[in-house]
Amino acid sequence: MTIFQTIKIVARFEMKTLLRSWFFRIFAGLFIVGLGIFNVAVFVDASNAPWLYRALPASIPYANLIILNLGQAIVAVFLASEFLKQDRKNDTVEVIYARSMTNAQYIIGKTLGILSVFIILNFIILILGMGFSFLSGDSAKGIGEFFLYPILISIPTLVFILGLSFFLMTVLKNQAITFIILLGYIALTIFYLNEKYYHLFDYIAYKIPMMNSTVGGFGNLNEIIVHRSIYFFIGIGLIFFTIFKLNRLPQSKTFRFLPLLLTFFFVFVGFYFAYVYVNLKKDVIEQKKQMIALNNKYAYYPRVYTDKCSLELEHLGDQIKIKAIIDVSNRTNQNIDTLIFCINPGLEISSIEINNKPVNFSRELHLVKIADFIPSDPNDKKQITFNYQGKINENTHFLDNDPDKYKDNFNMEIFRARKRYAYIQKNFVCLTSESLWYPISGVTYATVRPAFYQPDFSIFKLKVKTSKALIAVSQGEVKSYENGEFEFDNNIPLPKISLLIADYQKYSVTVDSIEYSIYSTKGNDYYLEHFTEIKDTIPALIRELRNEYESLLDLKYGFKRFSFAEVPVHFALDKHIWSVVSDAVQPEILFYPEKGVVMEETDFRKRKKNTEKKMKENKEEVSPEELQCRIFKRFVRGNLMAPPTEWYQFSEVVDKYTFSLIPYYYTFVTRLESEKWPILNLALEVYLRERNEGNLSANRWFWRGITKGEKINLELKQSTLKDLIKKGIETTQEDDEDGESLTINDIILAKGDYLFSLFRARYGEKEFNTLLNDLIFKNQHKPFLFEKLESEIRNAYNDSISKEIDRWYTKTQLPGFLIKELETYKVLDGEFTKYQIRFKITNPETVDGIITMNIDLDDKNNNRPFGSDEPEQPDYSKKIYIKAQTSKEIGVVFSTEPARMNIYTSISENLPNNLVYEFSGFDDVKKIDMLDAINNIPYFDEINSPNEIIVDNEEEGFNYVQVSNESYLKSLINKDQKAKYKYTGIYFWSPPSEWKSVLRSGFYGKYIRSGMYTRSGDGTRIAQWNAKLPSGAYYDVYCHIEKINIEWNREKRKSNYNFKIYHDDGMDDIILADEELENGWNYMGTFYISPENAKVELTNKSIGKMVFADAIKWVKND
């Protein structure tokens, strides 16, 4: 009998036993039913499962196995420890032990038996998924993935957990303790360790990026194999340890210690793979840092300008061979003695020639240095020829993303995909300028010049030779030849070019002399069947959408072609510090992720069904053609035209601007260059994007903590824009929990929009926009200097903007807004009743500011889905410019009763930056004149009366006693989660056991309208207001209350307030019941109070679930 026959026999019977165990049957049954339901849910139209599940062949096996693996990792612990327990207890095993077989044969057989039952379960689940996937009409079909995922996910996990269970059972000899340790370990891995240290501890592969693409493969198969090998080999090692420690005399004395040696060997191999894995990750960070350091070294070195760039590229399987001929000139005012170029470090340079003469050069990572003299004379041109060949090192990409915080993967539903920036594979090539596949003059991102990004506008020519079966896509007019050769010719200068090679199918249409194309890989043109009726209408639709977008943007498309080209789902949609869109937007070409999976509105089947359903509800009759038109428009608007929504399904990777077309109108057409304020180009770009967009207003839900806009204000109050760009933003995990992590890009965008909006408000909307449009038009396909913009403004308005920009960039001053005397009442206009809103607003700071006033006329926002604070377009909106230290009275009149007013204070001292005024009913008719204007009024900088002394929770006189009831465990978990921003949401279902700050418009505050709240209790948590009264006198004492009564509070008990008012006669307890309270100031009594006794306390004793501490007012009696 061979070794394997014995193993097989043991395995077969172990498998039989397990398959008959009820524990396993129940587990398997639950998972088969559960995942069956999951698969049904994915494939039926009624469910809201994202298109992603049906679009990619990997989705179903990946999703099923990732869920199953969580369960089987736990169940395997029970089964593994059970068999060792049985072996010890049951004498029957002695009849087996007395047989002629080695301990290794026995344990391996047992292990394989357990593994086999799980593999059977895996395949049942996968066959189930495969069945659904093959039965479903438009789902992607693939077989390979169904075999790959069990190998990558299940087997290493099971081998490891079985090995670990055996090991612990062998060592501890106690099943209960083994369970506790292993289940604790599994929980720790799932809830805490899986994301740490590059997913090193994620043995379940729960968070390992493993999405497979039909276009580009896994994108990180090497990494995955290394990671999974760690656990596979350690598991094998631990199994050998079990063999060594098995309570049975070994078959042979000679090989007794062999299992122990193998234990060490396999555990060592596992650890070696862990070492390799960590180094793979660390090397990326290290190399990125080295590249940044190099860039810093040469960041201020003068560089040549690339006028022309001709490239001849040969695609050789997993390599490219390139001959690049570039024409350069020196447009700087310095002579250049060393030419600096960037070429990907994975590309080996064989020779460089200048004007056909070989030259010496040196390389440091991506930098190529050529000693050559070029005088400061734009007419003195040179031609440099580079010959190089190799692969692409992706570490050159996105150096502006902090390497230490660099996240190389992203989430999509339960899936995770590795980010990829470039590909050179046999059947697929994807190269962007970030790949440095052609020589780029100067350095790339440098922290010493963080926002400095000035690519040359060059005339590119590209020849590509690839396999006959593939199609190359790049910028310019293309000539293609039968033998896999392509020539791309550009007659306008571009800031960059890109190249895609794949088995594309091209569909195109020419509209108004522009060729619109879509390149999708073979088999991925699923969209065709959804637009069969509008083949002839497409040109008109494109024209309509283009006109719509261009009239919104007030700019014209600057190219002759526009293509949509498919790239793998892994293609990184990261954004640069200097750009508003992702790198998926390339000149003339927009890279769309495989079958549009992370884009909006790409599930055309579901959209059609939903639209039809809605039409039925509305009793609307629409032709199939019209229906398809609507779906097409929705897709284009939803992705390319930045629609008025901020809710994206895959918000981690895609936002409303990821695929925005703005670069085709500005970024790829021209550039505002400024040595001093390089970020101005981005500021202008974002202004152009936003300038004609409708204003939005939103509710603030109770549980909403601090918004991104408010975080921006807090950051800008403390640091200048210049410093923030330089040092970046530190945020904690707690700050990111609302899914709105603040990036430096957010601050630049907000601040940039603010700057140009100020100019617009100052110089007049139409005039200023026309000036900008002219400037862009005059500088098509070339950059223009800031000085040009300034001279245009000087000519038009006799004003200089340099000082303003300098302050904007280098100072922390922000505008601030105070509002008083808000009135809402009815007025008569002839015989009609109208609704008047009026208030006074002032900006006491030294910087000009803008507010946006939005008014909703009815309660339409009540129709919003529960929990949604998605912005909506208001009925009335106006941007109002308020100069520094000026005040205005604003009046607006409506024929319909307004329901709500939002005042957005934008970049300012104000928090919250969206002041919401709900109108529950307008006062009676006042017989006074209507005010429908914005009038300048005498400046005021105070909103309180002189005889009032107010202490707010944000002020010095306020303090609180923090007695926390937080459990030790909770405090331990929260130890590292100290939030940078102190404001949180109001969690009415679980108020905090300590005082926490919250922002709401209804709270009192000068600029910061905040309060503190805590869970009600025995009164040990106390808030205290101490006033500095001018003298002893009778004072009326008021408390400021924002009534936050949560209607769905189960107990229906509304908070009452227990105040202690200190005065000269002692202390009075004042209990304010909810029904006695009003929003705003509430009178609590009149007392004689000397300065030393001016104190009010509020305890957390309340019949409600929580209490709020805001402000106390002492009003001196005359």
Place this chain on the structure above:
Amino acid sequence: MKIQIHDLNKIYDNGKRALSDVNLEIENGMFGLLGPNGAGKSTLMRILVTLMKPTEGVIKVNGFDLQKDRGEIRKMLGYLPQDFRFFTKLKTWEFLDYAAGLSGITNKTIRSEKVDEWLDKVGLFDVRERNANKLSGGMKRRLGIAQALIGDPKIIIVDEPTTGLDPEERIRFRNILSEISQHDVIIVLSTHIVGDISSVCQNLALLNNGRVEYNGSPEELIKKTKGHVWQVNTSGFEYEMLKEKYAIISTIPSEDGWEVQLVGDKLNVNHAIEIEPNLEHAYVYFMEYLTSKTNF
């Protein structure tokens, strides 16, 4: 076939001496290990089936050293332990199939034939589809012996096989072993039930407190007891005196008292009749009177 045991000692980790200088030579046929509970029978058996390491001593099986050549020896073994239960989820035939597979019968058809043959031999064919744990005690024993014998082992070791069996099952069991022992095999049968040995064993060893007190044929053992077994009709005070002084083998009520069989070196009762000893008498005489004497 020959098993040679030389100076075998076993001391457990807790210091308890289970076997003391055991020397035995076991040849083809049925060999009985007789002794009271705790005599060391099971320890010796577990050492013989390679489940336990001796502290000292050498065991050779057909020239193979038990410590060095466990693989070879295990190939020859068939073992039925004392406390034999079953894998709960296996059917009767599946368990036997598993044992057959492990004993080296890899061909599925042959294995299947063998399984059926043995199920038939032990009278379990009709319950072949029944879960093994649902069998009666006797059936389980039969299945146990079937699994021990299915690979045609050369050495069969059965530990207390008849404990808890009814007389019919016990006879059936003895017959099976007896039949097997006709072939070129060694069967080591451990028991504290003398009847098991008397009917089938050619040779036996008496173990007491880990020592071999007797090693030889049952006839020789019986012979040594001749003249020491009596039958007495007695009553009252005399009966009480006999009980105190002698080992009573049996007490049967009679018309005027009891008919008592007893063993002893000398009997000072006039009306005692010397009777022919059997193995049970010999075992009791041996255990009661002679274990302390040397050179028995």
